[in-house]
Amino acid sequence: MKAFEYVNALTPTSAAGLLGENGRYLAGGIDLLGEMKEYIATPSRVVNVKNLPESKTLTVSDGVLRLGANVTVAGIAAETEILTGWPALAEAARDVGSPQIRAVATLGGNLAQHSRCWYYRQRDLTCLKRGGNTCYARDGQNKYNAIFSGNPCISPVVSNLAVALSALDARVVVQRKEGEASLTVSELYQDAWSNPLAQNSLAPGDLILAVSVPSDGRKSAYLQMSEKSDFDWALVSCAVSGKIEDGKISGARIVLGSVAPVPLVAADAAAFLEGKPLDESSVTQAAEIALAKATPFAHNGYKVPIARALIRRALLKLLV
Amino acid sequence: MSDWPKKTEYLGRSTPRVDGPAKVTGAAKYASDVQPEGWLYGMILRSKWPSAVIRSIDLEKAKAVPGIKAAVTVRNGERHVRYYGEELAAVAGVSKQACLDALRLITVEASPQPFVVDVVEAIKPDSARVFADAPNLGEAKIKEEGDIHGAFGKCDVVVEGEFSTQVQLHQALETHGNTIQVETDDACTAWASTQGIFSVRDGLASNLNIPQTRVRVITDYMGGGFGAKFGPGVEGSLAARMSRETGLPVKIMLTRFEESLAVGIRPSSYQRIKLGADKEGKLIAFDLDAFGSAGFASGGSSAGGGGGAGFPAPYIYRVPNVRAKHAGVAINAGSARAFRAPGHPQGSFGMESILDDLAVKLGIDPVEIRLKNDPLELRRKEYEIGREKFDWLQKYRPPGTSPGPIKTGVGVAGATWGGGGRGTKAQATINPDGTVEIRCGTQDLGTGARTVVALVAAEIFGLPPERISARIGDTEFPASGGSGGSTTTASVAPAIFDVCTKALNELQVLSGVADARGANFDAACRKLGMEPVVMQGEWREGLSSSGVGGVQFAEVDVDTETGFIKVKKILVVQDCGLVVNKLTAESQVNGGVIMGLGYALYEQRVMDPQTGVCLNPNFETYKLPGAADVPEIEIVLLDMPERGVIGIGEPVTIPTAAAVANAVANAIGVRVHSLPITPDKVLEALGQIPAGPETASSDLDKSFVVVEDLPAVAGEFTDDVPS
Numbered sequence A: 001m002k003a004f005e006y007v008n009a010l011t012p013t014s015a016a017g018l019l020g021e022n023g024r025y026l027a028g029g030i031d032l033l034g035e036m037k038e039y040i041a042t043p044s045r046v047v048n049v050k051n052l053p054e055s056k057t058l059t060v061s062d063g064v065l066r067l068g069a070n071v072t073v074a075g076i077a078a079e080t081e082i083l084t085g086w087p088a089l090a091e092a093a094r095d096v097g098s099p100q101i102r103a104v105a106t107l108g109g110n111l112a113q114h115s116r117c118w119y120y121r122q123r124d125l126t127c128l129k130r131g132g133n134t135c136y137a138r139d140g141q142n143k144y145n146a147i148f149s150g151n152p153c154i155s156p157v158v159s160n161l162a163v164a165l166s167a168l169d170a171r172v173v174v175q176r177k178e179g180e181a182s183l184t185v186s187e188l189y190q191d192a193w194s195n196p197l198a199q200n201s202l203a204p205g206d207l208i209l210a211v212s213v214p215s216d217g218r219k220s221a222y223l224q225m226s227e228k229s230d231f232d233w234a235l236v237s238c239a240v241s242g243k244i245e246d247g248k249i250s251g252a253r254i255v256l257g258s259v260a261p262v263p264l265v266a267a268d269a270a271a272f273l274e275g276k277p278l279d280e281s282s283v284t285q286a287a288e289i290a291l292a293k294a295t296p297f298a299h300n301g302y303k304v305p306i307a308r309a310l311i312r313r314a315l316l317k318l319l320v
Numbered sequence B: 001m002s003d004w005p006k007k008t009e010y011l012g013r014s015t016p017r018v019d020g021p022a023k024v025t026g027a028a029k030y031a032s033d034v035q036p037e038g039w040l041y042g043m044i045l046r047s048k049w050p051s052a053v054i055r056s057i058d059l060e061k062a063k064a065v066p067g068i069k070a071a072v073t074v075r076n077g078e079r080h081v082r083y084y085g086e087e088l089a090a091v092a093g094v095s096k097q098a099c100l101d102a103l104r105l106i107t108v109e110a111s112p113q114p115f116v117v118d119v120v121e122a123i124k125p126d127s128a129r130v131f132a133d134a135p136n137l138g139e140a141k142i143k144e145e146g147d148i149h150g151a152f153g154k155c156d157v158v159v160e161g162e163f164s165t166q167v168q169l170h171q172a173l174e175t176h177g178n179t180i181q182v183e184t185d186d187a188c189t190a191w192a193s194t195q196g197i198f199s200v201r202d203g204l205a206s207n208l209n210i211p212q213t214r215v216r217v218i219t220d221y222m223g224g225g226f227g228a229k230f231g232p233g234v235e236g237s238l239a240a241r242m243s244r245e246t247g248l249p250v251k252i253m254l255t256r257f258e259e260s261l262a263v264g265i266r267p268s269s270y271q272r273i274k275l276g277a278d279k280e281g282k283l284i285a286f287d288l289d290a291f292g293s294a295g296f297a298s299g300g301s302s303a304g305g306g307g308g309a310g311f312p313a314p315y316i317y318r319v320p321n322v323r324a325k326h327a328g329v330a331i332n333a334g335s336a337r338a339f340r341a342p343g344h345p346q347g348s349f350g351m352e353s354i355l356d357d358l359a360v361k362l363g364i365d366p367v368e369i370r371l372k373n374d375p376l377e378l379r380r381k382e383y384e385i386g387r388e389k390f391d392w393l394q395k396y397r398p399p400g401t402s403p404g405p406i407k408t409g410v411g412v413a414g415a416t417w418g419g420g421g422r423g424t425k426a427q428a429t430i431n432p433d434g435t436v437e438i439r440c441g442t443q444d445l446g447t448g449a450r451t452v453v454a455l456v457a458a459e460i461f462g463l464p465p466e467r468i469s470a471r472i473g474d475t476e477f478p479a480s481g482g483s484g485g486s487t488t489t490a491s492v493a494p495a496i497f498d499v500c501t502k503a504l505n506e507l508q509v510l511s512g513v514a515d516a517r518g519a520n521f522d523a524a525c526r527k528l529g530m531e532p533v534v535m536q537g538e539w540r541e542g543l544s545s546s547g548v549g550g551v552q553f554a555e556v557d558v559d560t561e562t563g564f565i566k567v568k569k570i571l572v573v574q575d576c577g578l579v580v581n582k583l584t585a586e587s588q589v590n591g592g593v594i595m596g597l598g599y600a601l602y603e604q605r606v607m608d609p610q611t612g613v614c615l616n617p618n619f620e621t622y623k624l625p626g627a628a629d630v631p632e633i634e635i636v637l638l639d640m641p642e643r644g645v646i647g648i649g650e651p652v653t654i655p656t657a658a659a660v661a662n663a664v665a666n667a668i669g670v671r672v673h674s675l676p677i678t679p680d681k682v683l684e685a686l687g688q689i690p691a692g693p694e695t696a697s698s699d700l701d702k703s704f705v706v707v708e709d710l711p712a713v714a715g716e717f718t719d720d721v722p723s
């Protein structure tokens, strides 16, 4: 990797100033160091944000879960209050990488992690997302790529936590310029839907401070399918939430991961379910609706049936 | 026939490795841990082009980087590189960072050439050529027996199928590499991660153009090889050259990225098979049309070494009428090297799959059809043992009839291997204080060879294994062969038996103690006075033999909605003659099965056809089985001391993939014809994927037509690939 300068940020407001020309924030460092070792990122300065005050705290008050940006994925997975109150989030955290990765990975870093498209990560290629002219995946080895996209890049969002947090209607608190912005998860990622160069909607200097997750009596569930039993990225992930009364669902949210550059909110499918009982037939129809507009490539059509199965199973899980 | 003791104290028991504690505490120093005084990091610059004529390489800026002590090119003058990752130049310096910086400052002037990395593309007549003067598809070799043309007409049933297997990478946990010190008087010491210390010695001597006696190779501990670590490699010769230039030790250990490009593969295979039998299931005719790639050097006349892509067919079965045709295909990718049972897993997957298809068509139980056709009595016995243990008759259902979306299935397959012993020398020293030292120039590639040495000596002397100092991994010790072909235990154990028996005799003669074993040992030693007993011995006939069978049964769950496969159980029934150490023998079985599961379900090198680069040169996307993927593995070892010692390392990895593939086909009622069997392929086989762009299998279909048209030469078909 290229030699760099290392500084410690002590306050959120000073952090952005420390970045300089092409600095990068460092949390757990798993993703950033990977990019630096491959010379995909060559920052002159790395700003450690792990020592920011309150950034590692996890609190529940008035039914709202508040997670500091530096809470680890393992910390989320182990918290029994999350497992009972926001099970989709706990389940999503449990499925992240391996125990070693979960112990080091932070919430902020997990949400802000960059593309895992293997063309993007190949040290000797410069694809569209890295500023080149071509998306190699479209006509190439696109088995792990997206089946929905609003731009020429088909690198899917792979953060498990983003998918669960989107289904749970979470808010991401971001230090932006002098103030704080509160973004929905969709807002956090929307730029990646339309702009091949974007990994998310964070501008340079934007710093994730915390995530807050409401609890309004919703049930939630998260499921993913990988090629291996453990320590493997999701081929498709799915988080759902909603209020259940007499077996009927209201306010459903259905979100898919690893199928689009953003956590894909299946709003039409959720609307279809409004007030309906959750049963084999309704969840199957919802799954059909959610995938109706998928546009798979040569090697990733299989994501469609997997996504359908996960939607059905996750929705039915809300009943138990 | 064997001279091994009938009643044993140590042999055949489960003994933990004598070096286990050293390994888990970090006291054991692997080749990558060695740090001789003043050592330099070495790193290699590799081709970024899958094919290019290299015009010139400028090292000046690299040499000017602070801390850099040497920079060399692999070869002088113009040359043609033929794969992404081929070695171009190397640097040595005082830090890793200095080397990384220097590599980026080397300028290479190159003219990129057309390339092809996809085998099916490469055999098309208009494909880019790996070697301009020869087609990528080499001349086919044909084996013919009986009358293949008439025979199919006499069959009651005929089944046909197309099968393919992927490129698998060795991925030993310790990468390739050496630390090499060449002194000013040309004395050379190499600490090598190798499975053949003497072949590394000979390779370095010839690289440096010095006598073999001037080279000493040390491999105290190394982290696996699987067939790809016999020589010093280009990385070894570069380290040696830079050490000679600087007078300092140079260490080049490859990165995982490099490991995935240039140091060996298991060749791919594409097989079209036609199999015919009578009503009873007795095989009558077998026809194979196959091709595959062992990398850039694979194509017939253009081959430049590196091993072929052939495989034994019709594998373990004897069919009266056989035609087996195989052609090697050159592509712009790194070369093959021997890989745990070279050729066998490919041959096993094709043959065992089509055999099950035949059994289904005839309505014969898969175990039954094997009992009918397997020529080896021992393996037939193993099938019968396995059938009992596995509860096969209870578990086997007609294909696809398991209820519910998650379907259970079972499958079975068999294997063969040699695994005999060969020339190995050893020395035993018994000191007056009762200490015993055995020296043998073998190496432990992770299989437990050091423990074998200690155990055999312990048995002969009647002493606990901890009392034996087992010294291996040094070319100054009496010579032994490379650890390949499952020959190590069968070579080493007899040599240790021989030398220890002689040493014990000598001790008894010199001390006058009639039975100096066990409790009498120390007293006998004291009588030696000043003179230790020093004895030489060697491998001899009668203590080892060759030829094993082996069968595996698999049980799987397949989720027909997501394509996910969970292997629930593998049962292994395996013979290996005399079991020297039950614990490490079982370890070999576990490792072989796990590697076979990787081949069956997860592992596959992925190349990009547009750019010619490797897309998964890491453990994140080159998927190896992890602990959670490993099922219950039940092992039945047939202990047959009367046959002497036979190797077990390779046969146990062969049939796993075929057994799993058969179990998957049994579960879902349709067959996935290509390895690895990933969820996408399962869903495709089940017709679950919405119609989309052309699939790989439809392309493969057309490619066999191309192969058919090619001229063939009669020749010996690879039946037993040396390893």
Ligand SMILES: Cc1cc2nc3c(=O)[nH]c(=O)nc-3n(C[C@H](O)[C@H](O)[C@H](O)COP(=O)(O)OP(=O)(O)OC[C@H]3O[C@@H](n4cnc5c(N)ncnc54)[C@H](O)[C@@H]3O)c2cc1C
Pocket (backbone or CB within 6 Å): A024, A025, A026, A027, A028, A029, A030, A031, A032, A033, A049, A069, A073, A095, A096, A097, A098, A101, A104, A105, A106, A107, A108, A109, A110, A111, A112, A113, A114, A158, A159, A160, A161, A202, A206, A207, A208, A209, A232, A233, A234, B620
């Ligand atoms: C082999 C492997 C498997 C993995 N499997 C999974 C998986 O299955 N599911 C999954 O979800 N993830 C997976 N991951 C990703 C892993 O969880 C992320 O790499 C990790 O979460 C990143 O967290 P970090 O704290 O290390 O981030 P860092 O590497 O420190 O940062 C990541 C990025 O976010 C930026 N950043 C960090 N903190 C902030 C902040 N507070 N505000 C704004 N930007 C910030 C950094 O500048 C950098 O660009 C895997 C990773 C690996 C290497």
Ligand code: SF4
Pocket (backbone or CB within 6 Å): A115, A117, A118, A119, A120, A127, A128, A129, A130, A134, A135, A136, A137, A138, A145, A152, A153, A154, A155, A196
């Ligand atoms: S999908 Fe995106 S990241 Fe992948 S090759 Fe295309 S542009 Fe690059």
